[in-house]
Amino acid sequence: MSWNQSYVPATISDERVTSFLSKVYGWMFFGLLITAGTAYFVASSPALVRTFILNRALFWILAFGQLGLVFYLSARVEKMAPATAAGLFMVYSAMVGVTSSVILLIYTSSSIFSTFVVTAGMFGATAVFGTLTKRSLAGVGQFMFMGLIGIILASIVGIFWQNSALQFVISVVGILVFTGLTAWDAQRLKHMATVVPDGRVTSYAVVGALSLYLDFINLFFFILRFTGGRRD
Numbered sequence: 001m002s003w004n005q006s007y008v009p010a011t012i013s014d015e016r017v018t019s020f021l022s023k024v025y026g027w028m029f030f031g032l033l034i035t036a037g038t039a040y041f042v043a044s045s046p047a048l049v050r051t052f053i054l055n056r057a058l059f060w061i062l063a064f065g066q067l068g069l070v071f072y073l074s075a076r077v078e079k080m081a082p083a084t085a086a087g088l089f090m091v092y093s094a095m096v097g098v099t100s101s102v103i104l105l106i107y108t109s110s111s112i113f114s115t116f117v118v119t120a121g122m123f124g125a126t127a128v129f130g131t132l133t134k135r136s137l138a139g140v141g142q143f144m145f146m147g148l149i150g151i152i153l154a155s156i157v158g159i160f161w162q163n164s165a166l167q168f169v170i171s172v173v174g175i176l177v178f179t180g181l182t183a184w185d186a187q188r189l190k191h192m193a194t195v196v197p198d199g200r201v202t203s204y205a206v207v208g209a210l211s212l213y214l215d216f217i218n219l220f221f222f223i224l225r226f227t228g229g230r231r232d
Helices: 009-041 046-053 056-075 080-101 103-106 109-132 136-162 164-192 197-226
Strands: none
Touching: 009 046, 009 080, 009 103, 009 164, 009 197, 046 056, 046 103, 056 080, 056 164, 056 197, 080 103, 080 197, 103 109, 109 197, 136 164, 164 197
């Protein structure tokens, strides 16, 4: 599907954009709630911690399973039933909650909360900018995607080469990249709203929510590296 905005009467276009974006952000918020609730539930149970966190094989299976779901949802959105897309998004959010529960064991509750507030403020301001700006952010999106590939490669190197300077650079670049991607995704979703077929609105809203969810959750993790206070 082309994301180029076609001619639509202004009032209808505005209504479509508002309705679509409300669904997108609603699903994103719901996904974050599922992730937070699942993370708290797992971290509060020593048995679940032993099963999912201390069992490295299962932990990595869940991590790669999340990646697979992202690609599947993105690739099948045009053919996927709305209920299927919604169900897979909820499963994905819960899986992230399981693997993310480790941060509740490492960082203090106050630092996690303060980081969430900072992240929400940065994300909100950037998303508003991306939605309202008249300037095309397509070039920014392409540049940030290249930066994302660089982060992935550097993170793989960091697994085998534990270096504090490298981790610092990865964190700084990660914050910049996901801030830029938030603005780009917000603008892309605004344009998407005017061309999505009426019968596919929910499916595309879920996949749009997944994009913003990934921007938020990754921005949160990178900021947490700087602001998070570790437990004794």
